[in-house]
């Protein structure tokens with residue numbers, strides 16, 4: 356097996372392994388607690404609990420560290436990873452300065468649960484004074500779910516020593532070679548990763564070897580998150596995180612996430628959202644035989660649309676990448692609720708699913724005992740689950756249609 360083949364094999368193996376694993380957002384625990392609540396306190400207790408369970412998931416926080424030598428691209432990497440647009444407030448500054456002396460967090464507007472921290476620079480060169488343990492203690496390494504170790508050229512002995520210590524601590528880390536746009540030649544060469552990580556091979560590390568490091572090596576341009584390995588290095592972090600943190604990272608970094616993984620994570624929580632609609636502030640809806648919180652469902656579907664990149668600003672940005680106006684991509688969207696998302700349209704769609712009187716999908720059969728306890732009976736929960744399920748699936752079809760259109764435009768069709 357060639358060198359590059361073996362690297363991609365390792366990365367693909369990690370992917371298929373993660374896809375085999377269920378997302379496991381512990382929804383079975385939520386189901387049990389909801390059943391218990393309804394037995395003890397009826398609908399009122401169920402309404403209070405379902406809101407608390409959703410809040411608990413929304414409030415899971417994830418901190419990610421970005422480090423490397425001075426001027427290696429830490430701020431620019433964070434800027435692109437968090438999807439800050441030029442002119443957005445709250446992004447990191449890239450102006451040359453004395454450099455940070457303590458970690459600085461950056462959060463994306465609208466997604467407060469995930470923070471990327473710019474750590475103080477790791478001294479360049481081969482000076483012997485650097486202590487990985489001291490550095491990690493000073494930046495409070497325990498806090499972070501993962502570390503990006505950046506370098507615009509070959510990694511230094513300090514970076515390798517830091518990685519060795521991170522492995523000892525059991526922290527996921529990634530070697531990210533930045534500014535690859537200025538130095539892309541050779542990136543595809545057999546030995547590029549090995550040469551970049553020469554310090555790992557040259558050093559005598561207790562826990563770090565070259566193959567392990569090479570499997571965690573990525574090449575990026577911090578200015579262009581859509582090129583090179585930028586998305587791959589973010590996805591590696593998302594896959595390494597425990598389920599609830601992975602969910603938070605998928606939501607916060609949705610523009611770089613694998614859309615199928617994002618969809619699957621959202622899908623797991625659909626029954627919880629359906630229960631919410633049926634018991635928290637539901638209202639009468641014309642012709643519907645049960646009450647539903649249509650405003651909440653509309654917000655939920657709006658979130659799906661945003662996360663899957665089907666909202667107008669995201670489509671405009673995507674179209675700009677291929678030098679086209681937004682309508683070229685908007686025309687590809689076939690799901691009615693992606694084009695016209697109003698409470699009336701959501702109510703109509705919910706009624707359509709209710710009239711079909713479909714069964715709950717086999718994956719959600721375990722929810723049937725709870726759905727039967729909803730004020731509107733099983734039909735209310737089943738139809739709401741089917742509505743949200745259908746929205747996610749149809750939005751995914753739109754995502755694929757847009758991808759195909761982008762490929763056609765690039766080919767000049």
Ligand SMILES: Nc1nc2c(ncn2[C@@H]2O[C@H](COP(=O)(O)OP(=O)(O)OP(=O)(O)O)[C@@H](O)[C@H]2O)c(=O)[nH]1
Nearest residue numbers: 425426427428429430431449533534537576577578
């Ligand atoms: N061509 C290119 N330039 C980059 C890249 N990443 C960063 N830069 C440039 O490198 C310079 C330093 O980038 P920063 O993101 O400020 O680097 P930093 O590590 O945060 O710098 P300090 O915080 O000052 O240590 C800026 O002029 C960036 O525009 C990259 O991937 N490609």
Ligand SMILES: [Mg+2]
Nearest residue numbers: 429430448449
């Ligand atoms: Mg900086």
